[in-house]
Amino acid sequence: MSSSATDSPIAHRFGRYGGQYVPETLMPALAELEQAWLGARDNPEYRAELDLLLRDFVGRPTPLYRARRLSERLGWPVYLKREDLAHTGSHKLNNALGQTLLAKRMGKRRVIAETGAGQHGVATATACALLGLECVVYMGAEDVRRQQPNVQRMMLLGAEVLPVQVGARTLKEAVSAAIRDWVTNVATTHYVIGSVVGPAPYPALVRDLQRVIGDEARAQILDHEGRLPARVIACVGGGSNSIGVFTAFLADDEVELVGVEAGGDGVHTGRHGAPLTVGGRAGILHGSLSAVLQDEEGQIVEAHSVSAGLDYPGAGPEHAQLRDSGRARYVAVTDRQALDAFGELTRLEGIIPALETAHALAWLLAQPQGELDLLCLSGRGDKDLAEVAALS
Amino acid sequence: MNEPTVAIDSGLERVAAAFGTHRRRAALMPYLMGGFPSLEQSLAIGEACVHAGADLIEVGMPYSDPLADGPVIHEAGTAALAGGATLGGVLEVVRALAPSVPVVLMCYANMVTAPGAAAFVDRLAQTGACGLIVPDLPFEESDEVLGACDAAGLALVGLVAPTTPPARFAEIGARARGFLYAVSVVGTTGERASLSDDVAAVVARAKASTDVPVALGFGISTATHARQAADAGADGVIVGTRLVRAAGESADPAAAVGAALEEIGRGLEP
Numbered sequence: 001m002s003s004s005a006t007d008s009p010i011a012h013r014f015g016r017y018g019g020q021y022v023p024e025t026l027m028p029a030l031a032e033l034e035q036a037w038l039g040a041r042d043n044p045e046y047r048a049e050l051d052l053l054l055r056d057f058v059g060r061p062t063p064l065y066r067a068r069r070l071s072e073r074l075g076w077p078v079y080l081k082r083e084d085l086a087h088t089g090s091h092k093l094n095n096a097l098g099q100t101l102l103a104k105r106m107g108k109r110r111v112i113a114e115t116g117a118g119q120h121g122v123a124t125a126t127a128c129a130l131l132g133l134e135c136v137v138y139m140g141a142e143d144v145r146r147q148q149p150n151v152q153r154m155m156l157l158g159a160e161v162l163p164v165q166v167g168a169r170t171l172k173e174a175v176s177a178a179i180r181d182w183v184t185n186v187a188t189t190h191y192v193i194g195s196v197v198g199p200a201p202y203p204a205l206v207r208d209l210q211r212v213i214g215d216e217a218r219a220q221i222l223d224h225e226g227r228l229p230a231r232v233i234a235c236v237g238g239g240s241n242s243i244g245v246f247t248a249f250l251a252d253d254e255v256e257l258v259g260v261e262a263g264g265d266g267v268h269t270g271r272h273g274a275p276l277t278v279g280g281r282a283g284i285l286h287g288s289l290s291a292v293l294q295d296e297e298g299q300i301v302e303a304h305s306v307s308a309g310l311d312y313p314g315a316g317p318e319h320a321q322l323r324d325s326g327r328a329r330y331v332a333v334t335d336r337q338a339l340d341a342f343g344e345l346t347r348l349e350g351i352i353p354a355l356e357t358a359h360a361l362a363w364l365l366a367q368p369q370g371e372l373d374l375l376c377l378s379g380r381g382d383k384d385l386a387e388v389a390a391l392s
Numbered sequence: 393m394n395e396p397t398v399a400i401d402s403g404l405e406r407v408a409a410a411f412g413t414h415r416r417r418a419a420l421m422p423y424l425m426g427g428f429p430s431l432e433q434s435l436a437i438g439e440a441c442v443h444a445g446a447d448l449i450e451v452g453m454p455y456s457d458p459l460a461d462g463p464v465i466h467e468a469g470t471a472a473l474a475g476g477a478t479l480g481g482v483l484e485v486v487r488a489l490a491p492s493v494p495v496v497l498m499c500y501a502n503m504v505t506a507p508g509a510a511a512f513v514d515r516l517a518q519t520g521a522c523g524l525i526v527p528d529l530p531f532e533e534s535d536e537v538l539g540a541c542d543a544a545g546l547a548l549v550g551l552v553a554p555t556t557p558p559a560r561f562a563e564i565g566a567r568a569r570g571f572l573y574a575v576s577v578v579g580t581t582g583e584r585a586s587l588s589d590d591v592a593a594v595v596a597r598a599k600a601s602t603d604v605p606v607a608l609g610f611g612i613s614t615a616t617h618a619r620q621a622a623d624a625g626a627d628g629v630i631v632g633t634r635l636v637r638a639a640g641e642s643a644d645p646a647a648a649v650g651a652a653l654e655e656i657g658r659g660l661e662p
Contacts, residue, residue, distance in 0.1 A: 021501050021528045023460040025553040025578055027560070166470065172457070179459050184579035186555060284502040284528070285457065297479045298506030300456040 010034055012200035015324060017317035020199040022179070022287045029186045034201040036106045041208060046105065050098055057130065058087045058097065060212065064220035064374075069348040076370040079224070080351070080377040081217045081245060090354065090379030091213055091241045092123035096192055098209035100127040103190035110134045110189040114178040116143055116171035116237065117309035117356060118150025119379055120194030125159035127192075135159040138177040140170040143308045146387045168302040171237075171312045175286050195238025196316035199287030203316050210244030213376060218248040221374055231256045234376040235360040236276065236330065237310035239319045241378035246328060256329070259319060260363045262305035263332035273303035276315050276323050276330035285314040291323070306335035306391065307355040309379075337362040342381060342388060354379035355388070402545035403522035406494040407570035410448040410628075411605040416660035417622035419447035421607055422653050423498070423632035424639070425468040426451050426485050427477025433645050434472075434482075437635075438489040440650030445657050446493055450525065450630065453482050453499040460527040462582030464633045468640060479503065483519045490520030496549060496570070498525040504537060513540035523547030523570045531564050538567060547571070552598050554578050554590045565601030571628060574598045576610045576621075582633050584611035592624040599625060615659030622660055631656050 012018055020030055040046040054060040063082045071078045083091035096113070103111055111133050115121030121137040128135035137154055141163040144151055154161050167173040175193075182191040196203045196210070214232075221229055232249050234242035236259040249255045264272035272278075275291035283292030285300055293301040293313035305311040322328035333341075338355060341362035346352045353361060357378045364375055381388075401409070411419050422441045426434050438449055454469035454477050461469070486495050497516055504512045504526055516524060523546050529537060531550065541548040547570025552561060555578055565572060574594050576587060591608065598606040608621045609630030621629045634656070635649045642648030 019533055020530060021533055022530065023527055023553070023575075024530055024551045024564075025555050025575065027530050027532075028555045028557055166466065167456070176457050176459060180462070180580050183460070186578060281506065284505065286459075287528075289505075292502075294502065294506070296506075298503035299473065300502070 010038065010201045011204045014203070014318040014321035017282065017290045017320040018200055018203060018288050020287060021284045021289070022199050023183055025183050026186060029182070030199055030201065032106065036102055037201060037205050040102055040105055046101065050101055053097055054094065054212065058093050059085065061216040062086050064217055064224065066224065067349055070345065073348060074370060076372065078364065078373045078375060079221055079229070080375055081213060083213060083241065083376060083378050084351065084353065084380035088119070088123045088126050089382065090119040090123065091210065091244060092120045092194060093126060094212055094244070095194065095206050095209040095240060096120065096123035096127045099190070099192040100124065100131050100133060103133065104131055106190060108188060108190040110185065111192055112136045112138065112178050112181050112189055113192045113194060114138045114171065114174035115194060116174065116311060117307065117354065118143065118147040118154065118383060119309060121159070121161070122150050122153045122157070124192050125154045125157035128159065129157045136181070137161050138164055138174040138181070140164050140168070140174045142169040143171065147308055147383055148386065149383045170308065172300065172303065179286065195240040196243045196318060197238040197286055197288065197314060203288065203318055206240055207243045207247060207318065210240050211247040213241065213244035214246060214248030217245055217374060225372060227372065228252050228255050229374040230371040231258055231373045233258045233260065233360050233364055233373060235260050235310060235356045235378060236315055236319060237262070237273065237312050237356060238314070239316040241376050243316060243318055245376040250327065257322070257327065258363065259328055259330045260360045261330055261332040262303070262307055262310035262359060263334040264304040266334050267332050271304040272332060273305040273310050273312055274332035275313060276319055277332040282320065288317045290317040290320045291315050306338060307359065309354070309356040310359060331363055333359050333362040337366070339388065339391060341365055351377070352381040353377060354381045355384045404545060404547050404570055406522045407448065407547050410494045411571065414447045415662070416657070417662055418626050418660050419607065419628035420445055420653070420657045420660060421448045421450060421628050421630045422446050422635055423450040423452060423630060424649070425454060425465060425472055425636050426482030427454055427472035427475060428468040428636070428639060429471070429645055430475060431477060431481045431485060435485045435488050436646035437639055437649045438485060440646040441653055442493050444650045444653040446653065448494045448496065448628070449489060450496050450498050451482065451486050453479060453497060453503060455500040455503060458500060460580055462580040462633065464637050465581050468636045483516065486521050487519040494522040496523040496525055496547070497521055498527065501526050501529045509537045510540040513537070513544050513546060517544040517546055521546065523549055525549045525573060527551065531567050534567065541569065549573050551575055552594065554588070554594050558597065561597050561601035565598070568602050568604050571605045571607045572598050572602045573630070574606050574608050574626070576608050576612065579610070581610055583613040587611065587617050587620050591621065595624045595626050615656050618656050618659030629660065
C-alpha cells in the first residue's frame with residue numbers, strides 16, 4: 001500500500017499493483033476525485049438518486065436467465081447475467097451514470113470519456129444527455145470505422161466524437177488522448193474512465209460502481225438454485241464487467257473465477273490482447289502498474305483483437321493481484337473462437353452477444369464438463385453485425 | 393605534486409554549475425528528442441545547441457505513450473521509434489554530448505522501471521548524464537528512483553504545475569535535485585501564443601519551496617516568452633516544442649534548431 005493511502009479507505013494499491021503514475025498537473029484532480037467519492041458513495045442523497053436511476057432508467061436489476069438450449073448443449077446448467085438488457089445495451093451505464101452524477105456533485109460541467117467498442121462512449125453520452133452535461137468522447141479512428149452504429153448513437157445523443165489518429169488508432173490511444181485532454185482542462189472537466197484501469201482512485205471507484213452486477217447475480221442464483229455457482233465467467237479487456245461480477249464472490253472460496261481475455265490470432269503469435277494470461281513483467285500504462293504488453297525496453301506494445309472493447313494492452317491492477325494470488329484465473333480465446341461463439345449463442349438462445357462477451361462464451365463452450373456456471377453477458381452485439389458480416 | 397587539471401564532478405555539481413556560471417538572466421535549456429529526425433541528426437542538433445549557448449540540454453527518450461506531451465513532441469517520438477530509436481541509441485547521443493554540456497534525460501516511468509530503477513540509473517550514469525526527469529512519476533511514487541539517483545550522483549528533477557496545491561510544493565521542493573521544473577501551463581507540452589498569467593505565481597511558489605534553482609518550461613517558444621520567464625524569476629528557461637518543430641520542418645535540422653535557440657536566447661540577454 002502506498003504511503004498516501006494509509007489514511008484512506010479507497011485502495012491505491014492492489015498488492016503491488018496500481019498507484020498513480022501521472023503528470024503532476026493531474027495529482028490534485030485525483031485527490032479531489034477521491035475526496036468526492038468518499039463523500040458521495042455513502043451519502044444517502046447520492047445513493048438514492050443513483051439507485052432510482054439504476055432502477056427506472058437503466059432497468060436494474062437485470063435478469064439472471066437460465067440459458068435453456070445452451071445448458072442442454074453443454075450438459076449442465078448455465079445462467080447468463082443479462083447486462084445486455086440494461087439501457088444502452090451493456091453494463092457500462094452502471095459506471096457512467098455513477099461517475100457523471102459524481103461530476104455534477106463536483107461542479108464539473110464538461111465530461112470526457114474514451115471508448116473502444118463504443119459501449120462506454122454511448123453510456124457516457126447517454127448519462128450526459130440525462131444530466132445536461134457537455135460530453136466529448138475520444139475514439140480510435142480504427143474503432144470509429146468498425147463500430148459505426150455506436151458512433152452514430154453518440155452523435156445523436158449530443159456528444160462530440162473525436163477520432164484519434166495516432167498509433168494503432170484503437171482503445172489505448174483513445175485513453176491517452178482523453179488523459180491529455182484532462183491534463184489541459186482539469187479545472188472544468190471530469191474524466192469518466194470506462195474500466196477498472198487508470199490511476200487511483202479509478203480502479204476502486206469503477207469497481208464500486210460495477211459491483212452491482214455481482215451483488216445482484218449472487219442473490220439471484222441463490223434464489224434460483226439455492227446454491228452458489230461452481231464457476232463465474234466473464235470477459236476481460238480493462239476488466240470492468242469481470243470485476244463487477246467477481247467482487248461479490250471473492251469471499252466464496254468454492255466459486256472459481258475465470259477471466260477470458262482476447263487471444264487475437266493466438267497468444268503464441270504475439271498478436272493478442274491477453275496481458276494477464278501471458279504474464280511477464282508488470283508495467284505502467286495509463287497511470288497504474290499492472291499486467292501490460294510491453295517490449296524489453298518498456299515500450300508499450302499494441303494489442304490485437306477482433307473485439308474493439310478487448311483490444312487493449314493492459315488490464316486493471318486488481319485483476320493482476322487476483323491472478324497472482326490465485327483467486328482468479330485468466331485464459332484467452334482467439335478471434336476465430338469468439339466469432340464462432342457469437343454465432344452459436346445467437347442461434348441457440350436468440351441472444352446476439354457483444355463480440356467482447358463472445359470471448360467468455362467461447363471459453364465456456366470449449367469446456368468438457370461443468371456443474372453450475374454463471375456467465376456475465378456483458379453486452380449486446382448489434383454494434384458488431386457489420387464487422388462480423390465482413391469477417392464471415 | 394601536480395594539481396589535477398580535470399575535476400570529475402557529480403551530476404548534481406554539474407547541474408548546479410550550469411545555473412551558476414552563465415552570463416544570462418537565466419540558464420538556456422533546450423530540449424531535443426533523441427533519435428529525431430535520426431540518431432545522427434539528434435546528436436548534431438545537440439551540438440548545434442551547445443554552439444548556440446545551451447547551458448544544459450534535456451534529451452527526450454521517445455516513448456510509445458507520452459501522456460505529458462502535446463502533438464509535436466508526441467509525433468517526433470513516434471517517428472523516432474519508427475526509425476528504430478532504442479534506449480541504447482539515445483544513451484549514445486547523451487554520452488557524446490555529456491563532455492561538452494550537462495545533459496538530463498527525460499524518460500517516462502515505465503522505461504525507467506522496466507529493468508529496475510537502480511539498473512536504469514546506473515546505465516544512465518555511465519553515459520556521463522547529470523540527471524533524470526520522469527514526467528509521470530509524482531513524488532508519491534518516486535522513492536525507489538530517487539534513491540537510485542542519489543546513490544549514483546544523478547539529479548532526479550521534480551516537477552510542479554500551476555495546479556499543485558501549496559502543501560505539495562514543500563514535499564516536491566524538498567525532494568527536488570539539481571533543479572525544480574516548473575510547468576508553466578495547465579496542459580501538455582506545446583507552443584502557446586503567450587505565457588499564462590499564472591507563471592509568476594508558480595515560479596514564486598516553486599522558489600519558496602526549494603533550495604535548488606527553478607526552471608520554467610512548457611510553452612516557451614519566443615525570445616519574449618524567455619524574457620517574461622526571467623522577469624518572473626525563473627533561474628532557467630526550457631525550450632522544447634519550438635525546437636522539435638524546427639527539427640521536423642527543416643532540411644538542415646541542426647542549423648534550424650541552433651538558429652531558433654539563439655533567437656530565443658536573445659530574450660535572456662542582460
